[in-house]
Amino acid sequence: MLHLSGLYRYPLKSARGEALASARLDALGIVGDRRWMVVDAQNGRFITQRLLPQMTQLSALWVDAQHLCLQAPGMPELRVARPDEQAPRTGVIIWRESLRVPDAGEAAAAWLSQWLERPCRLVYMPTDEGVQVDTGYAEVGERVAFSDGFPLLLLNQGSLDDLSTRVGQILPVERFRPNLLISGADAYAEDGWQRIRIGTLEFRVVKPCSRCIITTLDPGTGERHPAREPLATLKGYREREGQVYFGQNLIACGEGELQLGASVEVLA
Structure with a gap:
């Protein structure tokens, strides 16, 4: 069964994040995020x-x-x-x-x-x-704080496990700085999602997340991976038109509460 296995907030853009047991969503995403x-x-x-x-x-x-x-x-x-x-x-x-x-x-x-x-x-x-989200993917009036473009980022544990196997080491979720971690889905199943429900809240899955050099930094030490992993491996099978994609950007359809462990349903 699909469920919300991780819930994260990053109060200061590009600083360390924190794992949460619950979170409220407002007009800009998770309250207090970025x-x-x-x-x-x-x-x-x-x-x-x-x-x-x-x-x-x-x-x-x-x-x-x-x-x-x-x-x-x-x-x-x-x-x-x-x-x-x-x-x-x-x-x-x-x-x-x-x-x-x-x-x-x-x-x-x-x-x-x-x-x-x-x-x-x-x-x-x-x-x-807040900043207007790109209207190629959002309605006028949908806004974001200081995140890179979208209010929420979703990662699939199945995809992370597959990438870890390809790289040859367990990659911590912190490298990818998601807000939401979903477990129970096949690797890269999220590529085909358009709308999901987590608990009682619905979300639009609007755009794959293009990844940058930050993924090559060890979140514990700040040291850069000498072989530019996992970006180098991702580039081999997740590159499209010069961008490397891993994870999905989401926009919430309203405000409300999220709870760790909540069920996840794919609506479309």
């Missing part, structure tokens, strides 16, 4: 593990609904308050989008700048804002 982002202080461009692999060692977890706790090797913990409506705004660039979002203040900027050894700022995405 609502924070590090940007270059000079040009506002977003910063991820692609540029700074040491971000695999950065922990940024919600303490409560109003505060984030930053932790990193050699640094004291820092609690950061969620910016309010009066907070100054910083111009940021994420892929092709330019927007102005609330800035988290000088203490967070100084802490991150010291640890990352480059001037940067910490910014936040309010729930009532």
Whole structure:
């Protein structure tokens, strides 16, 4: 039987994630997911593990609904308050989008700048804002926070097991940074899904997820695999038109609660 075997949230884009037993979905995806982002202080461009692999060692977890706790090797913990409506705004660039979002203040900027050894700022995405999802796959008004394009990413455990066998080592799910892990399905069955139900919530399966160099980073150490695995293996059988695909991007059909272990039904 298909079921939800993993549920994950990544409060700060490209920092460590956390496994959840339950989660609420709002207009931007899992509540609290990728609502924070590090940007270059000079040009506002977003910063991820692609540029700074040491971000695999950065922990940024919600303490409560109003505060984030930053932790990193050699640094004291820092609690950061969620910016309010009066907070100054910083111009940021994420892929092709330019927007102005609330800035988290000088203490967070100084802490991150010291640890990352480059001037940067910490910014936040309010729930009532967000970036329009590509209208080639979404309706006007469907939005995302700082995720790469879509509110939710699904991974199939069967596909991950198959890839691990091909690579010759067990690959942790953390390499692929999904929100949802589904167990009980055949490898790559998700390629044929169009709509699914998890518990009481329905989702549209809108686009395969194109994978990047981040998958070659060990999530525990930040070290890059010398043979560029698993991307090299994926390229051999999951490449199409110059892109390597693994996993599926989802859009929720409404808001509600998800529970670990919930049944999954393929509707179309």
